[in-house]
Amino acid sequence: MRQISLREFRTRGAKALEDVPKGESILLAGQKGPAYFLVPVVGDVTLEDREIRRAMAKASLRESWRLAEEAGLGRMSDEEIQREVDQARRTPGRRKAG
Numbered sequence: 001m002r003q004i005s006l007r008e009f010r011t012r013g014a015k016a017l018e019d020v021p022k023g024e025s026i027l028l029a030g031q032k033g034p035a036y037f038l039v040p041v042v043g044d045v046t047l048e049d050r051e052i053r054r055a056m057a058k059a060s061l062r063e064s065w066r067l068a069e070e071a072g073l074g075r076m077s078d079e080e081i082q083r084e085v086d087q088a089r090r091t092p093g094r095r096k097a098g
Contacts, residue, residue: 002020004027004029
């Protein structure tokens, strides 16, 4: 995987990608670190989009688990979780779904 700065990609666009072998993913990084992946499309765009969305959802779930562990919520029982859900549902000003 190649890494290209966001600034170079923004200013040089396609020129910045010329040295990247066909089919290789690219990591775009800014001053604050990695920001985006550029993933080449190979085959069925719909299938690849679904796979990318699935990978993003898994990464988000792993981050949620990490944050829960840090907050000491990683070992909650089903009953404790249900109390949290019930309390959130009773919170004034909460928008109703639908």
